[in-house]
Each structure stands twice: as C-alpha cells, then as structure tokens.
Amino acid sequence: MVRGPAGAVLVRARPPWAGRNFLLLSAATVVAGLGSNGALIATSFAVLGAGGSATDVGLVSAARMIPLVFFLLIGGAIADRLPRHRVMVAANSVNCVAQGLFALLVLAGEPRLWQMALLAAVGGTGQAFFAPAAEGMLLASVSGEDSGRAFAVFRVGVNGATIGGAALGGALVAAVGPGWVLAIDSASFAVAGALRAFLDVSGVPARAPSGGVLHDLRDGWREVAGRPWLWGIVVQFSIVNAVIIAVQSVYGPLVAEEHLGGAGPWGLALAAFGAGTAGGALLMTRYKPRRILLAGTLSVFPLALPSAALAVPLPTAGLAAVLFGSGVSIEVFAVTWMLALHQEIPEEKFSRVSSYDWLGSLAMVPVATALAGPAQDLVGRPAALWGCTALVVLLTAAVLCVPDVRRLTRRTAVVADGDGDAADDRGGARITPR
Structure with missing residues (x-):
C-alpha cells in the first residue's frame, strides 16, 4: 500500500500485466494443475490396484497420449476459429466427466483395463483441444514490455501446482485411495472451467472468415x-x-x-x-x-x-x-x-x-x-x-x-496510436489492452 494526500491509505494498483484475464487464467491453471498432477499418480495406482501390470500402466498412458497427439493440430485450428475461452471450457467439461467416470469405476471396484484406457483416451482428446486454446488465450491476455514477467509469474504457478499436486496426490492415494484423488481431479476441472467461463473476450479482434x-x-x-x-x-x-x-x-x-x-x-x-x-x-x-x-x-x-x-x-x-x-x-x-x-x-x-x-x-x-x-x-x-x-x-x-x-x-518500445490503443512494430498490429 501507499499513502495519498493527508495520509490516506491507498491500495497499490496491480501491475499492468496482471489483468483480469491473466489472473483468471493463472488461478484456473493452478487449480487444474493440482488435480491433474495428483491424478497422474492415482491413475497408475488405480491400474495396479485392479490387478494390472506395469505394461497395463503403459497402455493406459499410451491411450491418453495417442489421441492427444492426433487431435492437436485440429484443436489449434478450432481454437483460432472459435472463441478460445469456449473451447477451453468445453474441453474442461469433457475432462471433468471423463475423470468423474474414472473415479466412479475405481470407487465401485474392479475397473476393467479397456474402460480405464477408453476414459484416458477421452481425457487426452479433451487436452488436445484445450492446450492450443489455453496457450493462445494466455498469449493474448498479456501486453506491454513486462510480458516476460507475466509469463514467468504464470510459470511459477504452473510449477508450484506440479510440485504440490504430485506431493498431495501421493499422500492422498496412500491415505484414501486413488479413486478419491481422481474424483478431486474431476472437481478441479469443474472449478477451472467455471473460472475460465468468466474470461473477458470483448477486446479480442473478431475472427475473419476463413476457408475451413x-x-x-x-x-x-x-x-x-x-x-x-x-x-x-x-x-x-x-x-x-x-x-x-x-x-x-x-x-x-x-x-x-x-x-x-x-x-x-x-x-x-x-x-x-x-x-x-x-x-x-x-x-x-x-x-x-x-x-x-x-x-x-x-x-x-x-x-x-x-x-x-x-x-x-x-x-x-x-x-x-x-x-x-x-x-x-x-x-x-x-x-x-x-x-x-x-x-x-x-x-x-x-x-x-x-x-x-x-x-x-x-x-x-x-x-x-x-x-x-x-x-x-x-x-x-x-x-x-x-x-x-x-x-x-x-x-x-x-x-x-x-x-x-x-x-x-x-x-520494449510500445507507443500509443491515434486511437489511444497501444501499438507495437509488427507491421502496425495493435495490442488491445485486456
């Protein structure tokens, strides 16, 4: 805080790069990251707990990876055609349902390998559409010469969620079992999706029609x-x-x-x-x-x-x-x-x-x-x-x-144009304040 006239206490303004969208994206990423990193551990133990082998753990992991790789390019094209925040919310909803069903199977006992692999594949498909939309939305949420600091702060949150999620996930798997950790992951996707639904895209330029x-x-x-x-x-x-x-x-x-x-x-x-x-x-x-x-x-x-x-x-x-x-x-x-x-x-x-x-x-x-x-x-x-x-x-x-x-x-040179918007030197492209 700082003091204004007559000693009045004023709240320090947040830095220019920490806009509403950036804060919502960062919070949602931390919430989802805590759940997802715990779920990585829970998934392996769920497969082993159902009588699976190390090979079965690898198969479930591959079932997630294959559609993730296969659909990535389509996901990127879709995210540039549609509002990115809607793509993100839809993908979070898919992952929420998939992890919720996975949790129910594990909690009910004796999940089958094909069921776990199928749900992992659904989750990987959701991630393929989410990842390009999320990165595009993050890049679009930051402007100004302190954008590097913004990205660094975002990475602090990502890494904190990775470390914390793995630690919490391992402890919770040992304490209450993998099913409940998967249920927590499902809930984290629901919370993250809700946060992302409040992103403000009014300043994003309209998409020009394309050829498909x-x-x-x-x-x-x-x-x-x-x-x-x-x-x-x-x-x-x-x-x-x-x-x-x-x-x-x-x-x-x-x-x-x-x-x-x-x-x-x-x-x-x-x-x-x-x-x-x-x-x-x-x-x-x-x-x-x-x-x-x-x-x-x-x-x-x-x-x-x-x-x-x-x-x-x-x-x-x-x-x-x-x-x-x-x-x-x-x-x-x-x-x-x-x-x-x-x-x-x-x-x-x-x-x-x-x-x-x-x-x-x-x-x-x-x-x-x-x-x-x-x-x-x-x-x-x-x-x-x-x-x-x-x-x-x-x-x-x-x-x-x-x-x-x-x-x-x-x-680093960002100057105001005649309309009062910030403009950089990428051929006159504007950076609209978020």
Missing part, C-alpha cells in the same frame, strides 16, 4: 515454416524433449536402483528438479535478456547434464545438484520462448502455431521411451546415456547456427 479447418492448418504451417527460428526450435525440442523424458522415466530409475540405493534417492533428485523449475521461474520475473532466443537456447545446453550425470554415475547429492540446475535452465527457455511467440506471431494465429509447437514437443516421446530399452541392450546403458547427452548438445548447437535465433531482440 484444412485452410487454417495450412495457414498455421506457413506461419511455422516461414520462420526458421520457430521450426528450428520445434524440431530441436521434438528430440530434446523426448530424450529428457526417456532419461527421467527409463534410465534414471534403473541407475538409481543399481547404484544410488533405490527409489528414495531418485525421488530426491526429481524433487530437486522440481525446485529448480520453481527457482528458474522466479529468476525470470527479474531477468530480462535483450536477445531472448539466444538466452533461451543457451539455457538448453545444461539439459544435457542429467544424462551425463547418470552415465558416470554421480552420487545422489551431485545428481540432485545437476537436476536442480537443469530445472532452472528449462524455465529460462520456457519463458523466453513464450515471449518470442507473443512478440512475433499474430494474435489470430496463436493457437494454430501453438498446436504445431505442442505436436513437436510430444510426438517423439512414445518413440523415445519405447526405444530406450533396446538402445541400452544394443550399446549398453552408459553409451546410451552419453548418446542422449550428445544429441542435446549437437541439436542445440545446430539451432544456434540459425541467424534469427541469435538476433531476435526483445521489443
């Missing part, structure tokens, strides 16, 4: 293909992301079991990674690199260190330190990437471009996790891990060869 979904998909592809920095980083992360997940989900537990003492040390190392992501997001509320993609891409190099640390392998304390640093690094990249998309992509195409980004991030993950075991059998685990390290380093170095990655600069 296929036309929009081609148009989105032209936006991606016409920007070497964009498609280069999407291709880079299609492999980098898959390598990181394969290391964490396949090789990490095996190394921990054989050399570090089991699940406890590995859980500690993953907790350090989570703490690093939270710390990195906090760092980005203050750090404002001028060359945003150069700073973001340089921060990808430390992501090669966890696989190298497991190849050695380092003791638990060293591994935790490495994972903490990689968590910080990934958040530096995440915020600079969001800032680049916000700055360079036209508002009406945010979601369809986001869908290509999401597709690149997810498409290779099942392939990498499936090939991790055969690669280990073929060349040995240390060689496979060093190969992961080399892939991250080489791909990141290759992206740095793209001139726009090195040169893209944060734009």
Whole structure:
C-alpha cells in the first residue's frame, strides 16, 4: 500500500500485466494443475490396484497420449476459429466427466483395463483441444514490455501446482485411495472451467472468415515454416524433449536402483528438479535478456547434464545438484520462448502455431521411451546415456547456427496510436489492452 494526500491509505494498483484475464487464467491453471498432477499418480495406482501390470500402466498412458497427439493440430485450428475461452471450457467439461467416470469405476471396484484406457483416451482428446486454446488465450491476455514477467509469474504457478499436486496426490492415494484423488481431479476441472467461463473476450479482434479447418492448418504451417527460428526450435525440442523424458522415466530409475540405493534417492533428485523449475521461474520475473532466443537456447545446453550425470554415475547429492540446475535452465527457455511467440506471431494465429509447437514437443516421446530399452541392450546403458547427452548438445548447437535465433531482440518500445490503443512494430498490429 501507499499513502495519498493527508495520509490516506491507498491500495497499490496491480501491475499492468496482471489483468483480469491473466489472473483468471493463472488461478484456473493452478487449480487444474493440482488435480491433474495428483491424478497422474492415482491413475497408475488405480491400474495396479485392479490387478494390472506395469505394461497395463503403459497402455493406459499410451491411450491418453495417442489421441492427444492426433487431435492437436485440429484443436489449434478450432481454437483460432472459435472463441478460445469456449473451447477451453468445453474441453474442461469433457475432462471433468471423463475423470468423474474414472473415479466412479475405481470407487465401485474392479475397473476393467479397456474402460480405464477408453476414459484416458477421452481425457487426452479433451487436452488436445484445450492446450492450443489455453496457450493462445494466455498469449493474448498479456501486453506491454513486462510480458516476460507475466509469463514467468504464470510459470511459477504452473510449477508450484506440479510440485504440490504430485506431493498431495501421493499422500492422498496412500491415505484414501486413488479413486478419491481422481474424483478431486474431476472437481478441479469443474472449478477451472467455471473460472475460465468468466474470461473477458470483448477486446479480442473478431475472427475473419476463413476457408475451413484444412485452410487454417495450412495457414498455421506457413506461419511455422516461414520462420526458421520457430521450426528450428520445434524440431530441436521434438528430440530434446523426448530424450529428457526417456532419461527421467527409463534410465534414471534403473541407475538409481543399481547404484544410488533405490527409489528414495531418485525421488530426491526429481524433487530437486522440481525446485529448480520453481527457482528458474522466479529468476525470470527479474531477468530480462535483450536477445531472448539466444538466452533461451543457451539455457538448453545444461539439459544435457542429467544424462551425463547418470552415465558416470554421480552420487545422489551431485545428481540432485545437476537436476536442480537443469530445472532452472528449462524455465529460462520456457519463458523466453513464450515471449518470442507473443512478440512475433499474430494474435489470430496463436493457437494454430501453438498446436504445431505442442505436436513437436510430444510426438517423439512414445518413440523415445519405447526405444530406450533396446538402445541400452544394443550399446549398453552408459553409451546410451552419453548418446542422449550428445544429441542435446549437437541439436542445440545446430539451432544456434540459425541467424534469427541469435538476433531476435526483445521489443520494449510500445507507443500509443491515434486511437489511444497501444501499438507495437509488427507491421502496425495493435495490442488491445485486456
């Protein structure tokens, strides 16, 4: 608070980037994230509790992933054609019903594998339509030169919900069982959907008629293909992301079991990674690199260190330190990437471009996790891990060869146009205050 004339106490105005839509989106994301991250644990234990095997857990996970990847591009095109908040609310409603039915099956006892896989697939379909709409809505909710700080604050909420949801979910699964945790997740989707229904879209420019979904998909592809920095980083992360997940989900537990003492040390190392992501997001509320993609891409190099640390392998304390640093690094990249998309992509195409980004991030993950075991059998685990390290380093170095990655600069000059609206230098495009 500050004091006004005659000592009157005035409430400090919230920062310009913390508009109503941004606050609603952030709150809804935290609520849904707490439920969803707990549900990830609950789903695995629900499958195992029904007599399923580790293979069955993987099948249910794949049942969610396949429609998520398959429908992402369509979801992005739809989100740029319809009001994004309605797409988000509809997707939240689908996930609410799917998780509610999943919870009822588990609480009633003896759910069948096909039923759990079907409901997981419905949830994945909902997420495919939700993710591009949500990212497009977030990018459209922020304006001004402090947009990077806004994205960093949003990431703080996302990471807090990830850490808190996993911790609460694990505790609640142990205390009351997976069925109730799935029911809580269903309720969290209902609350998040209700919050998103109150988003104000009156300032969003009207969508011009287009030639249909296929036309929009081609148009989105032209936006991606016409920007070497964009498609280069999407291709880079299609492999980098898959390598990181394969290391964490396949090789990490095996190394921990054989050399570090089991699940406890590995859980500690993953907790350090989570703490690093939270710390990195906090760092980005203050750090404002001028060359945003150069700073973001340089921060990808430390992501090669966890696989190298497991190849050695380092003791638990060293591994935790490495994972903490990689968590910080990934958040530096995440915020600079969001800032680049916000700055360079036209508002009406945010979601369809986001869908290509999401597709690149997810498409290779099942392939990498499936090939991790055969690669280990073929060349040995240390060689496979060093190969992961080399892939991250080489791909990141290759992206740095793209001139726009090195040169893209944060734009800070925002001036008023003749109508009083803010305008940037993207060919005269306006940023309407939200």
